[in-house]
Amino acid sequence: MTLPRRYGSNTNAAHLSLADARHEAAAIRALARSGVDHQQKVRDELEGHRRQREQQRADAMTVQDLYDAWFPTIATKRGKRGRKDGGAEVARTFSKFVKSKIGGKLLAQLYAVDVRPILTEIADGGANRQATALLVDLKQMFRWGDQNQPWKRLLASSDILAIRAEDIVSGGYDPVRDNERDRVLSEDEIRALAGLLPKADLSLVIRSAIWIMLSIGTRVGETVATRWSQVDLDNKSWYIPAENTKSGVALSVQMSDFAQTHFAALWAWREKLSEDLRGDWVFPSNRDRTAPLNNQTVGKAIADRQRVDGKALPGRTERVDALALDGGQWKCHDLRRTCGTLMQSLGVPESIVHRCLNHARSDKLDRVYLQHDYANEMEDAWRLLGERLAILSSGEAHDSAPAENL
Known part of the structure; x- marks a missing residue:
């Protein structure tokens, strides 16, 4: 039999007096006669205390x-x-x-x-x-x-x-x-936008992102996550990896001359920077050229220039109506919807529009058995749209210097 404390002259936290030890031993023998295992009883008590402490910790969780x-x-x-x-x-x-x-x-x-x-x-x-x-x-x-x-x-x-x-x-x-927004920019609004953008106190990076989203139909997150290693200006191609897309499916874009012009403007701007500021991001952050632009920054820059109450937010641009259009407030995703709608109006089949927008294919049999990539048809769709946008935006100055105020 092992008692929980050593013998001592007096009973304290670490010791038992001889009299108390005899009393403890007698109690343990009495438990044994009634079928109770003292060691198991001690283990059960310790486990009970542990669970009680865990319960108390859990009850204090926020x-x-x-x-x-x-x-x-x-x-x-x-x-x-x-x-x-x-x-x-x-x-x-x-x-x-x-x-x-x-x-x-x-x-x-x-x-x-x-x-x-x-x-x-x-x-x-x-x-x-x-x-x-x-x-x-x-x-x-x-x-x-x-x-x-x-x-x-x-x-x-x-x-x-x-x-x-x-x-x-x-x-x-x-x-x-x-x-479920249904805002689509009309052709008149696109003409107006082309005139407003150069005077809206926006950086070249954000202006280019707007035109690229409109001409290709990419989401803002897919757009700003682009690296130069994914863009081939000579072949007018842009590869968007699956991890950057909402659908989880990679997209190979054969860009129009119109879209290429905006990518080329960003490249030319990059080449003018000192070498330590030339990162791999096509749309670099204004605060850190080696980091990508945050998609929230694009949305806020657009929203700040369409403040319906006419009041500028603290620390933001005073150009509260610089991007206001007749059809009402517009957002990044409305550019994507406008892209698809314009393609449709130019005679592009809906199935090709959906592919250009990289919508997820819901039919499993289609995904498994219909493997034609429609690359040529998609290239034609982007080309048609680019040609139309080039006409609508012909008054915009593509080479204006980037503004610093986002």
């Missing part, structure tokens, strides 16, 4: 703890899972709207009533789309927590997943209909 556990699961791209931007946008919105308000809130005490005001405040500020996007991300995080311990136990009584987009938007905003 929204920040859940975020820290969930974020790595979306920050790395694994097949169709994860974010292509490494979770940068999620990190930005959570840092701005969520962490400061409920980051320290205990998960076991978190309910929809704590989350809903964060979203309604964003929506009431006129950013309904951003509010609904944040709701989607929050639900993804809490859904992940609901499938993994110890978060599942802590969220057992949570009603956050029951929040609907309809509960948080403001005004007459429809979370489904109004998130």
Whole structure:
């Protein structure tokens, strides 16, 4: 029999007196006579204490703890899972709207009533789309927590997943209909845009990105992620790898003369930079030429020049109407939609338009058995569009110096 403490003259944290040791030994023998294993009893007590400590730690877990556990699961791209931007946008919105308000809130005490005001405040500020996007991300995080311990136990009584987009938007905003934009720039607006861009205090990088998105139909994220090693100006080709595309399918672009002109302008500008500033990015950041332009920067630059309230945001351009068009506010993705619509108007078959836009093919049999790449037909489509855009934008000065204010 081994007692938990050594003999000593007095009983303390490390020792037992002889009298107390005899008493302890007698108690252990009594347990043995009743069929209780003292050593197992001690182990069970230790395990109970360990579980109690774990329970206490889990009960003290907060929204920040859940975020820290969930974020790595979306920050790395694994097949169709994860974010292509490494979770940068999620990190930005959570840092701005969520962490400061409920980051320290205990998960076991978190309910929809704590989350809903964060979203309604964003929506009431006129950013309904951003509010609904944040709701989607929050639900993804809490859904992940609901499938993994110890978060599942802590969220057992949570009603956050029951929040609907309809509960948080403001005004007459429809979370489904109004998130499906149908804005297309007319030919008159493209003519107007050609006249506005050189005077809009935009960098050559952003102006070129706008024309390239319009003439090829790429998404803004696909565009700004381009490296010079993926562009062949002599052969007018541009390879967009699968990891840069939303569909997860690589796209080989045979660019028009119009698109090539804008790529060539960027190359010529690059060659004028000192050698230490010449990175591989076609669309480099204005702050760090060796890093790519952030797609949010392009969107903000366009939005800042179409401020419907006429008020410039702090630290941003004063040219609040420099890109305003008659048809109303336009965004990066509207250029892609305009590209497809113009191709359609020029007689390009819809199936070829979809291929130029690199839309995912939904029919599995088509993906498996129909392997013709339609490269020639796509080249013709881009050429037709480029020729039309060259006419519409003939008044733009392509060689104007880049502005520094984004």
